[in-house]
């Protein structure tokens with residue numbers, strides 16, 4: 001896990017560097033504008049949304065899947081616009097995101113083998129509270145996505161991220177819906193779920209999926 005975190009942090013920072021270089025070299029943004037954005041982002045610390053590694057694996061699988069999907073759409077847009085450089089950037093960065101998502105899916109599969117009911121309850125809990133890491137860190141995050149069209153809709157998130165994840169994990173929709181229902185009813189969690197976070201976000205499901 002430690003090696004994954006190290007490699008993951010390096011790859012995500014490399015993505016930021018690639019986008020930074022593209023924006024400056026293309027003239028779309030000045031170096032000062034990019035630096036101002038970076039300063040505002042780095043002024044805040046990111047707090048882990050969940051306290052257990054099991055829930056963070058669920059969060060990672062959903063978040064990386066949403067990021068990959070958003071980048072794939074941007075890659076398609078760049079291709080249509082004839083911007084081969086941006087198309088290549090989104091393709092290569094999206095390939096990393098797909099690999100990250102695969103790692104988290106593998107983690108969830110291990111958790112499922114150990115305690116299926118608790119793991120599905122974790123996934124239901126994470127999905128019910130889900131929002132992207134940038135939401136809350138980046139100023140006017142939702143508005144920026146609306147204006148740029150860079151986000152994905154809740155429908156796309158369900159169809160291209162959540163649905164395929166459940167299929168890969170061999171969790172039936174009925175089984176997952178039951179877990180969501182149990183969570184909504186506030187039924188005490190399975191003892192083995194060891195929910196240290198006591199998470200109860202109270203937000204409606206899928207309030208914000210754009211990434």
Ligand SMILES: [Fe+2]
Nearest residue numbers: 064096097100
């Ligand atoms: Fe990633």
